[in-house]
Structures are given as C-alpha cells and as structure tokens.
Amino acid sequence: MVVAAPEPPSPPGQTFHVDRVPDQARQRIRIEEVKERLTPHSVSAPGNVALDLAHVAKVSSLIPGQVNQIMVQLGNRVQKDQPLAAVESMRLDELVQEYLVAKSKLDVANSNFTRTKQLQAENIISQRRFLEDRGQQIEAQAIYQHVREKLLNMGLSEQELHQLEHGSHLEGHKYLLRAPLSGTVVSQQIVLGQGVAAGDELFEIVDTSRVWVFANLPIEQARRFQEGDEGQIL
Template sequence: MTSKNRLYTGAALGLVAAATLGFGAARLTQPSTPTTVEAPATNAATPRKPALSSQVVAIDERGITASQIEVAPAGAGALDAAIPASANVESTPDAEAVLTARAPGTVTRIFKRIGDPVRQGDTLALVESRDASQIAADRSAAAARVTLANRQTARERSLVSQGVSARADLETAQASLAVAQADARRASAAAGAVRLSSDGRSIAVVSPVSGRVTAAPANLGQYVAAETELFRVADPRRLQITASLPPADAPRVRAGDRVELTTSDGRKIEGRVRSATGVVDPESRAATVIVTPTAGGTTLVPGQLVQARIFASGGVAKTGVTVPQDAVQTIGAQTVVFVRTNVGFRAQPVQAGERSGGMVAITSGLTAGTRIATTNAFLLKAEVEKESAE
C-alpha cells in the first residue's frame, strides 16, 4: 500500500469514528422519557383528592362520602309564589302621636325630653296663652249663667205651686236654664279641646298615647303659633311594616299569608299579612301591603328598611325545574349546578329564577330528574376555583 493510499484509508476511518461519536452525543443530549411509576394503592380510609379538568371535578364514591356531598335528582313541580318586596317599618297609626300647641303662646314649662318614657295623659309642657285666659273666662261666665238660671227656675216653680205666678213664666225660666246649660257645655268643651290647665292661663301639651319621646323641637321661652309641633311620641312595641309590591303580584296576596322579613344585618323575622289596599299608588306605581311582625318584632325600630318575602297563597309560580338553594353556585359570572357524571361532577351553567323556601326555580339549562350535587356543593366550586387560580 502506497503512502497515498494509507492517507486515504486513515481519513475514512476518522470520518466514521467522528460520525459514531456525534450520534452518541446526540442520544445523550435528548430529553429522557419519564419512567411511568404506578401510584400506590389508595388507602380505603382516606378519600382520593379530586382531580380537575376545566370545570370537571373527578371524585370517586369514597371521596363523595367523605366530603358529605349529597346527590339528588332535580325536582319538577310548582314553586311557592314568594314575592320579594322592599318594606319600611312604621309605628301603627294608634301608636304614634304628634303633639302641638292648641293655641298661640309662649312655652313656659317643659317636663319631657327626647327618649323619656311617657304614659297616656302625661303633660309634656305648658304654653301660656291669652286665648287660654279668654276660654277660662268664658267657661266661668257660662257656669255663672247656669247658676242664675237654676235659681230663677226654682223660684218660678215655687210661685206656680203657690198660684202666684203663671205657668208661662216657669216655662220661660226653664228655657233660659237650657240655654245657659248649653253655653256651659260649649265653654267646657272648648277648655277641654285646648287642654286648659288649672291655673286658667296656660295650655297643657298632653300625650294621648304611651311610649317614648322621639322628637322634641320645643324650647323654653319660645313663642309658638297654634298647631306648631312641639313633641312626637311613639310606642316602639306597636309596629307595622308597609311593603310595596308590583301590581301584577298584588292580587295573589291574601290576609294571613306568611312573610319573611330580612334586616340589613341578615336577621330573619317572621310576620303575617294584615291587609292589602287592593289599589296601586299613582306615584310609586306599586301596591301596598301591611305586614304585622309575629316573632322578633321587638328588634325593629320605626323608620328601618327591611326586605320582605311574601309567600302568597293566591297563586303559585309556573311549573318547572326546582333545586335546593345549596345546589346553585356561582363561578365567575356563571350560575352553575354540579351534575353527577361517571367520573365525578361537571359544572353545568343554568339560568336561575325565583327563590322560595330554600328552593330555586331553574328556568333553563337543566332538566328534571338530572342528578346534581345538593348539600356541600360549595366544596366542588372551591376545587374548580382553586384549579383556575393555579
């Protein structure tokens, strides 16, 4: 072999060796395929953690039992016609009084202030008035005329019995007595209407109801005109709730229907429909229903706003699919229920309608008889939201 041939042979062997080394290096630099290791068997006492894909929760029967998730078919039937309404707490008409000055004058005495307890017939203030003096004088004059007429009548009766006076004179005296007595009754009624005090120059501001003073704009030494408001008294125990309903729902409400009242802090108070006006207010375009609290009403105060749910007995809502309220969950902007599948649950978007007595009417997205998660369905919602956050 010539030197030239030996050179060609050595170059060829070098190229083969280089190619072999390059392929081996490429094999070594490729990502290794992970070895599949079979997970150990799950302990029967410990439920398998749900696996999620999009809005699907994979969970076996042991996990459902351990999580206390109940599964039940969606029901079909009528939903109670619970009518939602905004309501205002008020004192009953006979439990609140506005006290005014019955005549113009000056406030000379004040006996009660805001928050003080008041009994029916208590005097809250005195107003000194010229009208009071005039009324007192008229009453005294009328009483004097009655006394004089009584004496004249007695004298004429005695003279008639003696045959000295004519019968006509006695009848004239009796007529004068009747007129005097009528004037006296008028003067007494006027004194009573203005609450004339015993001193004959002041008018008493008297409460016609028991309760507490809720407003007292009167000031000592203030001159007030007739019918000026001086006090406001209300009994906080005697309340009524005025609810405003849509005109379409008002005909379904009957006296005695159950009402559930909810305060701003979430407290529930039971009540009953006392009456309904049966007409629509021309300004608010709503019908008024009067509700009387039957339990827990002592926690309400006049002027408080509450939300009412009236369970109308005069009609029911349309039939459809109904599910427990706990089954309806919200994920993002969607309202969903969790439908039972072979591997777990699937979040099914639905359209929720009216709510009543712990049940929700489903207007679309679900058929009656579909098995869904009811109790503790919020656990499935939490798993979906956790997966989305990760």
Template sequence: MRDPLGDDYAMRLMGLWILLIFSATAAFAEAPLSVKATPLLLQQIKVIAIGEGEVQDSLRLPARVELDQQRVARIGATVTGRITETQAVLGQDVRKGERLAMLNSTELGVAQSAYLKTTSQVNLHRMAASRAKRLFASDVIPAAEMQERESVLTESEVDLRTATDQLRVLGMGDADLARLSKEKTIHSMLPITATIAGTIVERTVTVGQVVQPADALFTVADLSHVWVVAELPEQQAHWVHKGDEASVTIPSLPDQEQNGRLVYVADMVDPSTRTVTVHMDIPNPKRIFKPQMLATLVIRKQSAQELVLPESAVIRVDDRDHVFVQTSADEFTLRPVKLGIRDGEIRRVLGGLQQGEKVVVEGSFHLNNERQRKELG
C-alpha cells in the same frame, strides 16, 4: 299595463315562502332540545334520580326596623299659645300624664272667662226660676211668666254645657273645671302632658315658640317592641299571610337573630312600588333594635314532603327554569320545569318532572354549551 298573471304568480310564491317558514318554525319548536354527549363530556356530568324530600319554602326580603305605630303618640297643644317652659328632652323616659311643657294661651283665658260668666248666669236664672215657682204657687204670677223664666234657665244651661265642652277640648279636665268653679280665677297656663308612657324620640319645640293645635311638639314611643317592615313583590303576595313564621337578622347585630310571626300583611298593593307591606313584631326590652336599622326578613312555610330538585341542576334559558333529563346513556333533553322558591340548595318541583326521572346535577352548563353549538351549526 300591469300583468295580472304576474301579480298572481308573485302572490302565490310569497304565500308558499310564508308556509315554508311557518312549517320550519313549527318543526323546530316541536323538535326536542336534545344533545348527545361525547365520552369526554360524560366524564364531567353527574346524574341523579329525583325524589321526595322535606322542604320548607322561604322568602328573603330586605327590611328595616321601624317604630311600632300602635305604641307611638305624637303630642301637641290643644290650643294656640306660646311655650313658656319645657321639661322634656330627647331620650327621656316619661310616664303617662307627666308634664312635658307649659303653654300660655289667651284663647284659653277667653274660654275660661266665658265659662265663669255662663256659670254666673245659670245661677241667677236658677234662682229666678225657683222664685217664679213659689210666686206661681201663691197665685202671684201667671203660669206663662213662670214658664218663660224656666225657658231662660234652660237656654243658659245649654250655654254652660257648650262652654264646658269648649274647655275640655282645650285640655281642661274635671279637676281643672272644679278648681275654676271654686276659685273663679282665670289661669291661662296649660300643661302639655304625655299621653302614653315611653321615650321621647322627637322634640320640635323651644321656649317662646308660638304653636298651633295642628303642630306635633313631641313624639313619645314605647320601644319595648318594634316592627320589622319589608316590601313584598305583588307577584308573591298570594304566598304570604298574617301569622306566617318569620325570622329577622340585622347586619349590625349579627348575633341577635329573632324568630316570630308576621303581625300584618297589607290588603292593598302600593301603586308606586307594586309591593305589599308586611310587618313582624319583635320584643326589644334592652333597646338594642333601633328604628331605621337595616335588616333581612325571612318568611317560612311549614315543612312538608315534596318532590325536590337540587339547585345545581337548574339552568336559565329564555328567562325560564330548565333541566337536562337523561333519555339514554349518552343523550340528554333540555326540558322546561316549574319550580318553587329556593330553600337552601333545593327547589320544590311544581311541574315538568316525575319522581324517579334522571336529571343532570353537575355539568349542565357544558351540556347547554354543546346544545347551543349544534343548534348554531
């Protein structure tokens, strides 16, 4: 049989041990993380009283040069057909409306034929309706017959508008429609033209190739401006806004630093990378900035007077920023602090320190080693 008194004694003993452990842990957590420096260690330590200074928070991000998507056109055929000739080559500068290639399309020929037939029907029904009005005015035919002929005319005019819209969708303009109506000759050749002025940066078509309306045959880009694109970690997304000052440097162009402002900050976080996309626009009149170049984007905030701390004073303990604060001539306490983004060699103090407090700016590493040694001892 089990001894209930023994079980009770064991449980009380275990509870006492747990209480002692928690008490010791709490006492250790509440104890100041202090260290007393030896005379030799004091010689390696430099202490200053922190104060205010002019800071400009900045953030450096890896970036890349990309095309300005508002200045890019992907040009394709408006109808299924076969390419019979191409005039455009990679790197060529083109004007808006300039012909890039020619397309032969039986679909276009069928649509033109339907347009001409419908035009002819409209003309016939228009004459019939006009004749019916004259006959009705002379009491030769009843009103019902005149209305019937007018109804047929209306239906044919609807068919003509449909055929006209179809030709416009297939790429024919007003001048082409006027020529077709005048000459009444089917032309199955259709030019593929540039929709914007710029440079051909991509071409995916050859003579004899059969293309569909969904195919992008040419990409034309205005390279007078390009984007610098960077991915901002979501933890810092609140810190960046459209219009913030920024600068960009490109390793392959060391003497071409560009200053400007952010023109776009995404409103959504990319779920796969947990980042927010930002864009900076830079002028590129000489085309020295080429898409896909690697770059560094620096985002800056307006400078202000803030409580600051030298970067050399900061040490990382348990993945947090700490500094050693002098509490007496030879005693120093490790204190956690909240700091802003690094600006050169200084950090803005967000919490944990007051103006005038003395902190170690040289020798923190040796002090922390001494603290750890005593803690282990």
C-alpha cells in the same frame, strides 16, 4: 356520639377490647321517643320595618301662646296623659273669664227657675213664663258646660275649676300639652320661650312596641309559610 359499622366476625379465640364511655360523656346522652315534629328553618330576605300608624301621635297646641315650660326631651319615654309642655296664653285667661261669667249667669238662671217652679205650682204665673225661665236655665247650663269642657281640655283640673267657682282666681293659668298615648318622644319642635300658634305641631310620640315588618320573599320561600305561622326576626 359516634356510631361505627359492625365488623366481620372475628376468628375463634380472638380477644376484644371495649372502651368504656366516660361518665361526663354519658351524662350528655339523651334517650327519647321518636316523634314527628316540625323542624324550624330560617330564611334571609330584604325587607323593611314600618311604624303602626295607630300607635303614632302628633301633639299640637289648641291655642296661641308662649312656651313657658318643657317637661320632656327628645328620646324620653312618656306615659299617656303625662304633661309634655306648658303654654301661657291670653286666650286661656279669656276663657277663664268666660267661665266665671257663665257660672254667674247659670246661678241666676237656676235661682230664677227654682222660684218660677214654686210660683207655677201655686198657679201664680202662666205656663208661658214657666217655659221661658226653663229655656233660659237650659241655655245658661249649655254655655257653662261648653266653656268648662274647653278649660278641662286645656289642662285645668277639676280642683282648679272648683277653686275658680268659689272665688279663688288663680293667676298665670297654663295650657298643658299631654301625651295622647304611651311611647317615645321622637320629635320635638319647640324651645323654651318660643311662641306657638294654634295647630302648630310641637311633639311626635311613637309606641314602638308594635311595628310592621315587610319581607320580600321569592315564591319558592313564600310557599313555606301560611297565615298564622309564628316566627322570630333576627
């Protein structure tokens, strides 16, 4: 829109010519109430982007073994608890055997204590015998639960443990490495068939949905900003 300064009064009898504003231009004219508002401004400054360490995870093997399967590749987007790789391990097989032995001992301890409670209620056995059998049951339960938690942490499912307890011994148990958070695989340190030791770092996963941006502003520019101000990084 062009605004012209008023011209001096014209002599009497002089005619004027008024140009009509085209309809296309008229449609672009807006009339608004005058209001006070903040005017966005931009600044340019050197800076850097840093990862939020609360959204970075390194994935390591808990047991020694050999990489049997790799489910993801560098750059893949993964979800929390998604399997990343499978490791075959003799240690895992040993834990399965420990689990079966612990389950067997717990069954015996439960059976003994059930019978002991019946005898104690009939005053056939002493309180000391009752407490001894109760202690054996508690100990057997603790050992069983400890080994069970280890197997669950290594990727075996509740269904697989249930099958083991009922005589279905699955061969070739695998330790599954799972993503501890959702994000992108930015580092992969293994290949198929590679041997790994307990504690070896195999993957790094980063969630880049939240990062830190640090800008170095001169004091004059920094004074324009207050805590809580929102902005957009271009």
